[in-house]
Amino acid sequence: MPLQTPPLRGIHDERGAKFTEFGGWDMPVEFDSIQAEHQAVREDVGIFDVSHMGQIHVTGPDAATLMQRLTSNDVSRLGVGDSQYAAITDEEGVIIDDTVVYRLPDEGGHPTYLFVPNAGTDEATHERWISYRNEWDLEATIDNQTDEYAMFAVQGPNAPALLEQVADGSPTDLSRFEAAYATVAGTECWTARTGYTGEDGFELIVPWSDAETVWSRFDCQPCGLGARDTLRIEAGLLLAGQDFDIESNPRTPYEAGIGFTVDLDTEFVGRDALAEIEEAGVEERLVGLQLIDRGVPRHGYDITNTEGRVIGTVTSGTMSPTLEKPIGLGYVPVEHADPGTTLQVVVRGQSKKARVETTPFIETE
Amino acid sequence: MSFDTPDDRQYLESHEWALETDGVVRVGISDFAQDELGDVVFVELPDEGESVSQEKEFGVIESIKAVSDLYAPVGGEVVAINEELFDAPELVNDDPFGEGWMLEIEPSDESELDTLLSADEYEDQIA
Numbered sequence: 001m002p003l004q005t006p007p008l009r010g011i012h013d014e015r016g017a018k019f020t021e022f023g024g025w026d027m028p029v030e031f032d033s034i035q036a037e038h039q040a041v042r043e044d045v046g047i048f049d050v051s052h053m054g055q056i057h058v059t060g061p062d063a064a065t066l067m068q069r070l071t072s073n074d075v076s077r078l079g080v081g082d083s084q085y086a087a088i089t090d091e092e093g094v095i096i097d098d099t100v101v102y103r104l105p106d107e108g109g110h111p112t113y114l115f116v117p118n119a120g121t122d123e124a125t126h127e128r129w130i131s132y133r134n135e136w137d138l139e140a141t142i143d144n145q146t147d148e149y150a151m152f153a154v155q156g157p158n159a160p161a162l163l164e165q166v167a168d169g170s171p172t173d174l175s176r177f178e179a180a181y182a183t184v185a186g187t188e189c190w191t192a193r194t195g196y197t198g199e200d201g202f203e204l205i206v207p208w209s210d211a212e213t214v215w216s217r218f219d220c221q222p223c224g225l226g227a228r229d230t231l232r233i234e235a236g237l238l239l240a241g242q243d244f245d246i247e248s249n250p251r252t253p254y255e256a257g258i259g260f261t262v263d264l265d266t267e268f269v270g271r272d273a274l275a276e277i278e279e280a281g282v283e284e285r286l287v288g289l290q291l292i293d294r295g296v297p298r299h300g301y302d303i304t305n306t307e308g309r310v311i312g313t314v315t316s317g318t319m320s321p322t323l324e325k326p327i328g329l330g331y332v333p334v335e336h337a338d339p340g341t342t343l344q345v346v347v348r349g350q351s352k353k354a355r356v357e358t359t360p361f362i363e364t365e
Numbered sequence: 366m367s368f369d370t371p372d373d374r375q376y377l378e379s380h381e382w383a384l385e386t387d388g389v390v391r392v393g394i395s396d397f398a399q400d401e402l403g404d405v406v407f408v409e410l411p412d413e414g415e416s417v418s419q420e421k422e423f424g425v426i427e428s429i430k431a432v433s434d435l436y437a438p439v440g441g442e443v444v445a446i447n448e449e450l451f452d453a454p455e456l457v458n459d460d461p462f463g464e465g466w467m468l469e470i471e472p473s474d475e476s477e478l479d480t481l482l483s484a485d486e487y488e489d490q491i492a
Contacts, residue, residue, distance in 0.1 A: 033458075034429045035404040226403065226430050294451070296407050297426050318429055319406035326407075348425065 006051035007150050007211040023119025023241070025052035028224040037227035038321040039199050040098060042362075045156035046223040050196075051216065054207060055124030056103075056129065062138035067113050070125040070132060071101060072253060072270065074159055074327030075113070078103040083177045083192055087253045087261050088117075088125070093277055094250045095242055096128075097121050098258065101196060102179050114145075114190065114205070118240040122146040132269070138146040140295040150211035154218060154233075155201030163202055166217045167191070171202070176365065185210075185217035195226065198235025198364035230318050233327060236288060236359025242299055243286065243315045252277055255331065257286045257359070284312065285337045288359035289328045291345060293352035297328035302346040305355070311336060314345060320361060327361050368396040370488045371462055375438065375481035376423040377420070381464065383438035383481055390439050390478070394426070394457065397491045402428040405457040408450040411469055415443050417470060419477050424467065428458070437470065439477040445469040446476060 003026040006012075017028035023084075028049060031037060041048040058067060067075040073086035087095045101115040117125040126144040133140050154163060158319040160172040171182035171191045179192030190205040199200045206214045220306070229239070238244060238258065253262050254277055264275050291297055297317030304312045317328030328345070338345060339358045344351040370376075374384035380398035384391045399405065407427040415482035417423040417437040424435040446468045450456060472478070482490065 029430070030403055033404050044372065197463060294407065296432075319427070321404075323430070 004052070006049055007208050008051070009047055010051065010214055011212060011215065012222070017222070017224060020225060022225055023052055023085055023121070025084055025119055027052050028222070030226045031222045033226070034226040034230060035321050036219055037223040038230050040221035041156045041159070041199055041223060041227065041231055042322055044156065044221070045158040045162050045201075045339070047215070047218045048153040048155065048223045048228055049150070050153050050203075050228070051150040051211070052119035053151050054117040054119070054125065055114060055149045055151070056117060056122060056126055057112070057114050057143040057145050058129065058140055059107045060110050060140035062133075063113060063140045064111045066129065066138050066140045067101060067115075067135075068266055069268050070129060071099065071115075071277070072262045072268055072274070073101070074266050075101060076350040080105050081178055081180050083179050085192060085261055085262040087258060088128075089253070089268070089274065090246070091270060091273060091322075093252045093255060093273035093360075094246060095244045095253060095269040096246050097125060098238060098244075098261075100192075102190065102192060104190070105181070116151075121240070139231040148208055150206045150215075152204045152206060152215060152218075153195055153197070153201060154220070155195045155197040155199050155202065157200060159199070159201040162218060162220055166285070185214045187214050189214065196237055198237070198360055198362060199231075200365045209353070229316075230321055233316050233318050233329065234320055234362045235362065235364050236317050236329070236361060238286075239316060249315065251286075251331070252282070253282045253284055254278060254282045278343040281334070284327055284331045285331060286315070286331055286335050287337045288357040288361060289314070289317075289330055289343070289345065289354045290357045291328075291352050291354050292325035292363075295345070295347040295350070297345045297347070298355070303330050303332055304344045304346060304351060305336065306342055306344065308344065308351060311343070321363055327357070329359070332356075368400065368491065369462065370395065370397075370484045372484035374462075375439045375478065375483060376487035377436055377481060379420075379436045381436055383478065385478060388471065388475075389444060389468055390441070390470045390472055391466050392423075392438055392468050392470060393461055395437070395487070395491075396461050399458050399461045402426065402433060404429050405454045408454050408457065408467065410446045410450070411443050413443055413446060414471075416441065419441060419480075435467065438481055439470055439472040440448070440474065441470040441472040443468050444471045467488050
């Protein structure tokens with residue numbers, strides 16, 4: 001299958017980006033250096049092309065019911081312009097995907113939502129929504145708009161100041177997790193004060209045809225998926241397909257540390273299973289790790305107890321550019337999950353001393 | 366993008382360079398290799414006195430995004446390692462042919478040097 005290309009593939013190429021395959025998309029992984037891009041976001045501002053993220057639009061008389069029943073959080077709490085982080089779970093309560101649900105202005109008098117599934121999952125998610133809508137006989141229109149919208153993330157302490165220069169009005173009045181349509185570089189964009197870096201910032205959903213105009217108006221460090229990964233690991237945020245995966249690493253929101261996205265007072269697919277798990281408690285849990293010995297934890301490395309018995313697996317890891325320390329995320333039995341616990345990570349056959357840390361690893365917004 | 370490929374030394378296809386001076390061969394990785402790896406964060410080297418074999422692993426280099434083995438351009442005894450890299454692995458990015466060197470080998474068979482690529486041949490490979 002050919003890779004999907006973001007609308008700005010050519011622009012990024014001219015700018016000297018290196019590319020990588022991610023979720024079926026050919027995306028920029030690095031423009032200058034991961035370190036420089038990472039630092040720009042922590043200390044100043046950077047812009048990411050995240051057009052690989054999906055956009056699914058749901059409206060109609062039963063849109064609210066459908067969203068409520070297919071996501072783990074309480075959609076009824078969303079007013080127009082609010083957003084919410086949620087899990088999409090199966091009947092067993094296992095995470096299929098994580099997503100941000102935005103409530104758009106009503107359309108045709110009906111509550112209307114836009115949610116953002118992860119790269120490469122938009123088609124399966126779209127089908128899931130249609131199939132449940134039909135099964136439950138609900139009235140809702142579901143559009144997969146992934147190929148109609150680019151998505152940019154402008155992140156960092158100076159993101160508001162930069163957006164002020166480029167946008168009409170004051171989208172910077174938005175609070176954390178609020179969103180609104182705003183005119184940015186002359187283009188109407190869905191503008192949300194959200195992100196995936198642990199910093200203040202905005203995500204812009206931009207019509208594909210205007211993507212270049214909007215992108216080029218942001219005079220700041222372009223950042224690739226490499227820095228996006230190191231930033232989100234420092235912030236303790238999950239990466240779908242890695243920190244959870246329906247096939248290779250099936251996890252419930254409670255195991256993955258996102259129990260806060262589960263509202264058991266709502267009815268949704270997976271709710272009953274999750275109620276039981278919540279009652280019984282989990283056996284394993286995602287923890288932050290810091291290597292004390294020299295080495296870098298990486299996805300798939302074994303975690304052992306101090307006697308060398310394998311008790312878990314690293315799901316994400318990197319050398320933290322901010323802390324200049326090797327950090328990671330991984331699942332371990334709850335009895336080993338308390339911060340301060342000494343464990344080991346096996347790096348190329350050698351046991352390296354590690355310590356369980358609280359996440360986020362850094363102070364976040 | 367063009368890369369430095371100094372012609373005072375020789376190269377392995379796996380992007381290590383070898384510079385022979387007075388019977389000792391200094392080893393590092395090329396400008397092209399450091400650029401491909403990106404920010405180097407960790408280098409694992411053998412101890413002095415260990416022996417290495419031509420085209421066999423002698424260590425590991427990690428950047429933020431990747432892990433890669435390092436291969437010896439010639440076999441022999443490791444007579445020096447660049448301990449600076451343990452605290453400043455970024456030297457590999459900043460100065461791959463100079464301060465970013467990794468180890469020095471006393472070759473057991475100097476004729477192995479004849480099997481390496483010249484700068485021109487290596488440039489053709491990465492072009």
